[in-house]
Amino acid sequence: MDLFQNLALGFGVALTPANLFFALVGALIGTLIGVLPGIGPIATIAMLLPLTFHLEPTSGLIMLAGIFYGAQYGGSTTAILVNLPGETSSVVTCIDGHQMARQGRAGAALAVAALGSFFAGCVSTLLIAMFAPPLAIVGQSFGAPEYFSLMVLGLIAAVVLAHGSVLKAIAMIVLGLLVGLVGTDGNTGATRFTFGIVELTDGIDVATLAIGIFGIGEIITNLSQPPETRSLVSQKITRLWPTREDFRRAWPAVLRGTSLGSILGVLPGGGATLSSFAAYALEKRSSRHPGEFGRGAVEGVAGPESANNAGAQTSFIPMLTLGIPGNAVMALMIGALTIHGIRPGPQIMTERPEMFWGMIASMWIGNLMLLIINLPLIGMWVQLLKVPYRFLYLAVLLFCAIGVYTVSNSAVAVLLAALFGVAGYVFTRVDCEPAPMILGFVLGPLMEDNLRRAMRISSGDPMIFLQRPISLGLLLAVLALCVLVALPAIRSKREEAFQE
């Protein structure tokens, strides 16, 4: 069967010593930075993106993917031990995970999270291997109008399913699209929004924007808040292995979380965060003893943790097969591919099968590594939690600065990153999530290109988007989403869902 052949090819690539090494380094660095407080996964990836540029594309991507799920996993460690979610997708893990830790069951909570994540990782790796090829075939049949409509759907769905004001998020997308236009117009050769600065004629690098908005912006935001009081669970973690009772209660939750997360991850705007929130709600509702939730229910850790890992992995499917990023992390991955000279889209699978399958195989290996790295080394990660932020931010600041400089080899990029950092802080301050901006930025040039091509096909008639059946269907889905969000009843439900 093709599936096994493909996976064999993938494991052949992923199991070479060099790639194993990069997967391990990625997972280690990702966990390290994920554990450190105040640095989210987007900032982590943005900051480390430049490091991978000097590698061969496949190794670079394997390392980036390792960083991604390492950071994901590190985030849950801090959630359980310090009640500080390292990132939004582990917010719900805090609720019961930290309570378990306070009752002296920190080891069990960590182990359940790790084992649940590993199981979810295995399942979702298989799912990617099964569903990516057929989806890519669908993608290959798309013309310019279909692609344009698909991107519109991707962008709108991403903000509807994310939290926060939809209107502001769409405005942030448009802003990102605008920033993406900076540089030379590929069709006419004229420069746009370059202010006469030579360095800007090649456009703004995705790493510069991401490091500025997320890395630097996060530093400023963190420093402007009063230092948080951390309630680190100080007692020693003695017992790592969960009890038989924990196992009995956790495994159905792991199964439920994995299936829910795998489905939600594929949706644009889905991915880890939505999955974990939905899984927590599902566990709480379906539990026979809902009263235990919030007081250290093991299901409240197992469900969301499996779900966020499953969702994080299956969100690679639309990115790899259609070239559409569902969330900011995937947008950065697309940026990384582009810098390596690879155009994301359905052709990746046929043109670079070794890279595609190698990356998928490395996801499974990376998950296994995380399990091995995390459980025995948990004591070391706990020590790291005690590093005060005022020491940390200087190192982060420096890494951001060097990173930006090395990616573009220009001092102008560093100045731009400073500017984006200030912008990132200002937008966060007025309650505008900066993440949609990255989505717009990455898709901007592609959208303009497809729009132009569609117009050329139809001799300038915009009705082409409504005449092609697939494009029409996609745009109707956009319309349906917009109507859904605008309906007052659903609006309040949506706010409620994210409040929980």
Place this chain on the structure above:
Amino acid sequence: MTPAHDRQIPAARFRQIVMRNDVLAGLLFCAIAVLGLLISRDYPVGTALRMGTGYVPHLLCWMLLALGAAVLLQGLRTTETERPQASDASAWRPLIFVSTSLVLFGLCIERLGLVVSILLLTGVGALAARGLGFLETMAAACVLVALSWAIFILGLGLAIPVWPEW
């Protein structure tokens, strides 16, 4: 709305409204859109069939302007009581020193090399947080110089000048 609100001095009431997040965000989006339109006013727009350089920028700027206006309206119409905002005074310090340290780094890296640039970045950057003493900053700077030299020069072999070029 409580009668207390009506009796407030108009200026204070105005300030309160303007400081709402949605109002600020709306104004910000509108300002960026107008700026974009101004900059791109000379870009040829062309037709839908033969799109000029300015076609998409203009389209996006008008969209942003509309969205900004909608966010602004939403903010003005809101009737819920404003949440007490954390004072903005504490943000100036990191805002200024973090960005300045980056700008300095960018300006110095090519001429003065990695070591001097790192010292400048940590020195100025350290002013952004309270509670970092002089000795602590010095120690941090030394560790960072050693670390980045090991990772970027030794490990990755990047061609960044380490010392000032005479």
